[in-house]
Amino acid sequence: MVQTILFLLLLNTSACWGYGFRGCAQNYPETSMMWCFNRDIANLSDVIRMIPDNITTINLSKNKINVIPPGSFSQVLGLKNLDLSQNQLVSLKGGEFRGLDVLNCLNLTSNNISSIHSNAFEGLIRLQILLLPYNKLATISPGIFNYLPMIQKVDLSLNMLKSFSCEDSGCSSTLMHLDLFANNIQRVNVSCFPALEYIRLSNNSKLELQTDVFASNPRLKSLLLQRVKAEVLVRLSAETKRNLYWVAFSLFVEKSPLTVCDVLKGMDHLTGVEIDLKRSTLPTHNSSLLDCGAPPVVIIMDANFGNVANLSLGKGNTSRLYLINCGLQQISHITFDGYQGLKTLQLNQNKIIIQQDTFKHLTNLTFLSFDRSKMRDIDPKWFVPLKKLTRLSLMKNDLTELTPNVFSALTKLEQLYLQFNLLKYITRKPFSKLQKLIKLNLSLNIIDFIEEGSFQDLTNLRYLDLSGNRIKRLTPRILLGLRNLRTFVLYNNRLHFRSYESPFTQLSSLQYLELNYQGPGGRGIGDIGPHFFEGPQQLISVSIGNSIRINFHPDAFVPLQNLTRLYIAGVLMKTTNLTAVFSPLKRLQKLTLYRADLDALPTNLLPPDNTLEILKVQSNHLHTVDKTMLDGLPRLRSLEITDNPLTCTCDNAWFKNWAIHNTDTQVSYLYDLQCDNDRRSPYLWQFDDKACSYEVASFTLFIICSVMNVLFVCLCLAWHTQGPTMRYLLLILKAKLRGRRGAAGPKFQYDAFISYSSKDEAWVMRQLVPNLERPATDARGLRLCLHHRDFRPGAAVLENIEAAIYSSRHTICVVTRHFLCSEWCAMEFQLASLRLLCDGSDVLLLVFLEEIPEHCLSPYTRLRKIVRKKTYMLWPEEPQEQDAFWVRLIDVLKDSKEEEKEARGGEDELLRLIGLLVQLLQPEQKHKLSPYKPNRCHHFVCKHRESSYN
Numbered sequence: 001m002v003q004t005i006l007f008l009l010l011l012n013t014s015a016c017w018g019y020g021f022r023g024c025a026q027n028y029p030e031t032s033m034m035w036c037f038n039r040d041i042a043n044l045s046d047v048i049r050m051i052p053d054n055i056t057t058i059n060l061s062k063n064k065i066n067v068i069p070p071g072s073f074s075q076v077l078g079l080k081n082l083d084l085s086q087n088q089l090v091s092l093k094g095g096e097f098r099g100l101d102v103l104n105c106l107n108l109t110s111n112n113i114s115s116i117h118s119n120a121f122e123g124l125i126r127l128q129i130l131l132l133p134y135n136k137l138a139t140i141s142p143g144i145f146n147y148l149p150m151i152q153k154v155d156l157s158l159n160m161l162k163s164f165s166c167e168d169s170g171c172s173s174t175l176m177h178l179d180l181f182a183n184n185i186q187r188v189n190v191s192c193f194p195a196l197e198y199i200r201l202s203n204n205s206k207l208e209l210q211t212d213v214f215a216s217n218p219r220l221k222s223l224l225l226q227r228v229k230a231e232v233l234v235r236l237s238a239e240t241k242r243n244l245y246w247v248a249f250s251l252f253v254e255k256s257p258l259t260v261c262d263v264l265k266g267m268d269h270l271t272g273v274e275i276d277l278k279r280s281t282l283p284t285h286n287s288s289l290l291d292c293g294a295p296p297v298v299i300i301m302d303a304n305f306g307n308v309a310n311l312s313l314g315k316g317n318t319s320r321l322y323l324i325n326c327g328l329q330q331i332s333h334i335t336f337d338g339y340q341g342l343k344t345l346q347l348n349q350n351k352i353i354i355q356q357d358t359f360k361h362l363t364n365l366t367f368l369s370f371d372r373s374k375m376r377d378i379d380p381k382w383f384v385p386l387k388k389l390t391r392l393s394l395m396k397n398d399l400t401e402l403t404p405n406v407f408s409a410l411t412k413l414e415q416l417y418l419q420f421n422l423l424k425y426i427t428r429k430p431f432s433k434l435q436k437l438i439k440l441n442l443s444l445n446i447i448d449f450i451e452e453g454s455f456q457d458l459t460n461l462r463y464l465d466l467s468g469n470r471i472k473r474l475t476p477r478i479l480l481g482l483r484n485l486r487t488f489v490l491y492n493n494r495l496h497f498r499s500y501e502s503p504f505t506q507l508s509s510l511q512y513l514e515l516n517y518q519g520p521g522g523r524g525i526g527d528i529g530p531h532f533f534e535g536p537q538q539l540i541s542v543s544i545g546n547s548i549r550i551n552f553h554p555d556a557f558v559p560l561q562n563l564t565r566l567y568i569a570g571v572l573m574k575t576t577n578l579t580a581v582f583s584p585l586k587r588l589q590k591l592t593l594y595r596a597d598l599d600a601l602p603t604n605l606l607p608p609d610n611t612l613e614i615l616k617v618q619s620n621h622l623h624t625v626d627k628t629m630l631d632g633l634p635r636l637r638s639l640e641i642t643d644n645p646l647t648c649t650c651d652n653a654w655f656k657n658w659a660i661h662n663t664d665t666q667v668s669y670l671y672d673l674q675c676d677n678d679r680r681s682p683y684l685w686q687f688d689d690k691a692c693s694y695e696v697a698s699f700t701l702f703i704i705c706s707v708m709n710v711l712f713v714c715l716c717l718a719w720h721t722q723g724p725t726m727r728y729l730l731l732i733l734k735a736k737l738r739g740r741r742g743a744a745g746p747k748f749q750y751d752a753f754i755s756y757s758s759k760d761e762a763w764v765m766r767q768l769v770p771n772l773e774r775p776a777t778d779a780r781g782l783r784l785c786l787h788h789r790d791f792r793p794g795a796a797v798l799e800n801i802e803a804a805i806y807s808s809r810h811t812i813c814v815v816t817r818h819f820l821c822s823e824w825c826a827m828e829f830q831l832a833s834l835r836l837l838c839d840g841s842d843v844l845l846l847v848f849l850e851e852i853p854e855h856c857l858s859p860y861t862r863l864r865k866i867v868r869k870k871t872y873m874l875w876p877e878e879p880q881e882q883d884a885f886w887v888r889l890i891d892v893l894k895d896s897k898e899e900e901k902e903a904r905g906g907e908d909e910l911l912r913l914i915g916l917l918v919q920l921l922q923p924e925q926k927h928k929l930s931p932y933k934p935n936r937c938h939h940f941v942c943k944h945r946e947s948s949y950n
Contacts, residue, residue: 020659020670023047023063026055028614028638028666037083038062039672048072057081061107064088070095078102085109085131092120105129109155112136121147133157133179145170157181157200166192180204181224191216202226202248214240224248226276230256230263241266248274248299253289254281261292272297277326279304294318301325317341325349333357340364348372356381369393376400383409396420402430412436419443419465427451437461443489444468456481467491467514474503476535484509491543492517499529499553510536515544516569524548530555539563545594546570554580562587569594579604590614597621603628611635616668619643623676625655630665640668645676646684653689660685729834750785751893752845753808755828757818763849764814771886772893782893798827805832805843810893812845815872817852820860833862845892846872 023041027033034055041047041063051058056078066088073079079100089111097103103124113135120141121127127148137159145151151172156164161183166172171192178196180188182203190196196217201207202224209232214220223244225233230251244267251263260275273295281304282289289300297320304327319341328350335358336342342362346369356379359365365386375397383389389410399421407413413434423445431437437458448470455461459481471493479485485507495518497503504510513536518525525547532553533539539560544550545568554577557563563585573596582588586607591614598620606612612633622644630636646652659667667673673684681687719726752772756764764786772782785808791800801824805811811832819825832844844866851874857864866872876885 019661019663019665020667021047021050022671023669024051024058025638025640025668026052026666033057034059036060036063039669040064042066044072045069048076051076053077055079057083059083060087061085062087066090068092068096071098073097074099076100080104081107083107084111087111089113091115091117093117094119094122097121098123100124102126105131107131108135110134114138116141116144118143119147120144124148126150128152131155132159133181135159137161140164140169142168143170145172145175148172149174151175153177153179155179156183159183161185163187165189176219188213190214193217194219196220198222200224201228204228207232209236211235211237212240218243220244222246224274226250226274230258234258234263234265238266242268245269246272246274248276250276250278252278252280260290264292270295272299272320274299274301276301277303279327281306296320298322299324303327305329320344322346322348323350328352331355331358333360336362343367345369346371354379354382358382360385363387365389367391367393370397371395372397374398378403378406380406380409383407386410387412389413391415393417394421398422400424402426404428404430405432406430408433410434415439417441419445419468421445423447425449425451426454429454429457431455432457435459439463441465442469443491446470448472448494450474450478452477453480455479458482459484461485463487465489466493468493470494472496475501476503476505479504479506482507486510487512489514490518491515494519495525496523497526497528497532499527499551500531501529502531502534504533505535507536508538510539512541513539513543515542516567517546518550519548525550527551527553528556529553530558532556533559535559537562541565541567543567543569544571545596552576552581555584556581558584560585564588565590567592567594568596571595572597574599578602582606586610588612590616592616593620595619600624601626601629604632605629606633608632614638616640617644621645623647624649624651627654627658630658636665638666638668642669642672644673646673647677648675648681648684648687649677650689650692652684653687653692656684656687656689748807748809749783750790750804750808751782752810752812753785753804753828753832754812754814755819755825755832756814757816757822757825759818760814760816760849768812768814772890775886775890782890797824801828801831805835809843810845811843812847815846815848815852815863816850820852820863830862833866844870845889846870847875847889848872849875 021034023039024034024036024047027035032055034051034057036047037059038061041060042065044060044065044067047060053075055076058076058079058081061083062085064087065084068084068089073082077099080102081104082100085107086109089108091113092115094117097106097120101123104126106124106127106129109131110133113132114137116137118141121130121144124147128150130148130151130153133155135158137156138161140156140161145166147170149172152174154175154177157179158181161180162185164180164185165187166189172195174195175193176195177198178190178193179200181200184206185201185204186206186208188201188207188209190199190213194216197219198221203226205227207225207228213236214223215237217240220240220243223233223246226248227250230249233247233249247264247267247270249263251258251260253259264270264273275298277300279302290298294317296318298318299322301322301324303325306327307329318339321336321339321342321344324346325348328347330353331347332355336345340361341364343364344367345362345365346367348369348371351374352370359368359382363385366388368386368389368391371393372395375394376399378394378399380403386409390412392407392410392413392415395417397420399418400423402418402423407416407430411433414436416434416437416439419441420443423442425447426442426449428451431440431454434457438460440458440461440463443465444467446469447466450471452475455464455478461482462484464482464485464487467489468491471490472495474490474495483506486509488504488507488510491514495515504513515525525544526549528544528550530553533556537559540562542560542563542565547570550571552573561584564587566585566588569592573593579602582591582605584607586609588606589611591606591612594616596617598617600622601617603626610633613635615633615636615638618640619642622641623646625641625646630639659670671683671685675681675684675687754764754768769784769786773784774781785804787800787804790804791797792803795803805828811828813819813825813829813832829844835843846866854864854867857867873885873889876882
């Protein structure tokens with residue numbers, strides 16, 4: 001029975017499907033990627049052996065892996081990208097990456113690797129990118145590149161290398177990008193890399209290069225030598241310089257005999273130059289920095305130009321100019337003489353004073369940046385010449401307000417960045433005439449008020465970021481004009497809404513809405529009423545939560561018929577009717593309920609025809625997972641339930657098996673799910689659910705024992721109330737077991753057993769016995785059983801009575817008032833009645849010696865029923881009728897046929913009992929031999945019951 005129950009339980013779980021991985025989660029919907037980062041993984045083998053073989057990317061960064069067993073990844077033969085950064089690896093001894101024949105990128109950044117065996121990368125025949133920065137490599141093993149026939153990029157920056165020679169490390173005809181930044185390198189030999197195009201040797205202060213060091217690298221285009229002596233670059237061969245397209249170097253102008261032009265001499269094909277001036281100060285008598293031809297891209301950083309308004313950067317065809325942290329304090333149009341073709345100008349990290357005509361010659365400028373420049377004011381006249389400007393960045397300044405029409409001259413502006421300033425309010429339409437603006441970022445200011453109509457000219461705006469401010473109120477009139485807005489970020493404000501408000505009715509094209517973290521210093525987001533989301537019918541993603549107070553009306557999401565992603569976090573939703581709130585979201589694909597104070601999820605979390613694929617309910621108070629709820633999510637592919645106090649009990653046994661063995665729904669970080677109540681099994685997957693089968697058996701045993709206890713109590717009550725009847729039944733059963741009932745055929749010793757009261761013995765002996773045993777006619781006499789004559793001496797009275805009844809074809813009860821008062825007569829009567837139920841023999845014959853009214857028989861229930869349903873004989877008072885009485889009685893006794901047969905087993909007896917029960921329910925009505933007319937009831941009282949058996 002227990003096995004059957006367990007089989008049914010297992011069969012019932014087949015409606016759900018699931019799977020999980022140790023320390024990892026498979027990306028969805030792009031399922032070829034596996035995320036295993038920041039999961040405290042130490043044993044790599046336990047993780048990798050559970051990863052399917054169709055994975056192409058694994059991110060194992062930010063873990064505690066200190067060793068990679070050889071062949072660990074051999075089962076993931078299709079792996080192309082492997083990230084092992086920020087672990088604790090100390091060495092690679094060889095064989096770690098065996099089997100990864102198609103691996104393309106290997107990231108070993110930020111480990112403690114100090115040694116790499118020469119055959120560590122054996123088998124990586126298709127590896128193109130090898131990243132090894134932030135390690136402790138002091139040397140490179142000989143021939144390491146011989147095992148990488150397709151390598152293109154190697155990053156060895158921020159190690160402890162003192163030299164690098166391809167003769168030791170091995171040759172490569174495919175290596176194009178080599179990064180040796182910030183080592184202690186003094187000598188370099190890259191002659192074995194003929195395809196080399198990029199090499200960074202910056203921040204190796206003791207580096208010395210031979211003139212022909214790059215003679216074998218004709219394809220070298222980019223050479224970065226910042227924080228290296230400029231003379232190293234100058235001494236390079238003319239052929240090497242002529243081939244360079246991009247160069248970076250450092251030059252302390254005040255102390256070096258060289259100028260920038262001296263260093264760039266011979267580099268006729270440059271497209272870009274990065275110059276680190278090491279806080280150089282230009283002499284006031286000669287402020288020209290570049291008096292030679294400049295390349296298209298010029299990046300100058302870390303200078304100290306000071307108050308040089310007429311700084312001249314020379315002549316050239318420069319289109320992109322970056323003056324980063326150059327100490328500029330004042331600039332004018334003279335500064336950019338000769339740069340009429342400039343398209344990008346970045347003046348970041350300068351405390352500059354800008355003249356009104358500074359940009360008058362930069363009419364082709366498309367990108368202008370003043371990030372981190374301590375600007376307090378913006379003069380609208382700056383932008384008048386910039387008719388082609390499409391991108392303006394003013395991040396991380398000290399702007400406190402935007403004047404009216406401040407950007408109105410920038411009619412082609414598409415992107416405006418104003419984050420990290422001190423703006424307190426938006427008033428007087430500062431964004432007027434910016435009809436082509438697509439992206440506006442006002443985040444991380446201190447804005448607490450926005451005037452109505454401030455955005456009305458931004459009819460083409462697609463992205464608006466107001467996060468990190470102090471905005472308390474948003475109305476449709478404030479958002480007027482934003483009819484094409486797609487993304488609206490309101491993260492971390494002080495917004496508060498009432499249940500009747502509809503703030504987004506103007507945003508008919510809105511698709512992404514971010515409302516997290518409302519209420520620091522305020523009242524919380526308040527009530528999300530039934531009309532809150534009216535207007536943005538195309539909304540597909542909503543993030544809301546982390547608020548002091550937030551209430552969802554049951555109809556809050558009714559307008560969002562197209563919503564596919566919903567993120568709710570940091571909200572008390574224990575009392576929220578989730579079924580009603582989520583019922584309209586039939587197209588929802590991803591639902592996150594993070595820290596929502598949920599004790600349980602409703603059975604019908606989403607409507608029956610939902611399309612949910614990802615469900616995240618991490619960091620709640622869930623103890624069990626409802627199977628019915630998951631059955632109601634037929635398209636579910638990913639379930640994350642981490643950081644919940646799951647109980648390792650039989651209530652979750654099905655979930656454990658479902659999560660481990662099935663293959664359609666992934667349980668993210670399954671093997672990190674901890675038990676809240678079982679110290680023997682710290683993790684859910686370790687929970688021994690065999691005990692649950694014992695629990696089912698125990699429950700079944702409990703039911704059986706309970707039923708037996710009830711039956712036992714009923715039996716005791718029956719014994720107490722119907723003791724004699726029970727005793728008679730036991731005697732009958734005992735007789736059956738002893739085989740008292742004979743074999744088939746004639747088996748009766750007597751024709752009739754006579755049951756009578758001793759006070760009626762005179763009639764029995766004078767009338768009954770002589771007329772039945774010795775009839776006057778020639779008929780054969782009957783054999784009668786009389787207790788005083790035929791009972792076996794020494795046997796118990798009940799045994800004698802039982803033997804007499806079962807040895808006689810009939811039992812004749814001589815019914816008188818004395819008979820009714822006799823306990824022994826009652827016992828004989830009941831035993832004879834029970835024989836009908838036991839073997840189907842109707843043996844009773846009632847002979848009344850006196851008239852007893854029927855209603856006077858009410859205390860004698862069984863006798864009264866027989867009198868109502870069966871015929872009986874009444875002793876006639878007239879002598880002439882007595883002869884006929886005896887004739888009829890003898891005929892009745894002789895006409896009865898011996899139909900009783902020996903019991904044939906439990907099934908035959910059961911069928912016979914059923915038949916007899918039907919007979920009792922539908923008794924055959926017989927013609928009475930003598931009509932019984934009720935007479936006046938002479939009440940009688942048995943002064944004492946007969947208790948002696950004579």
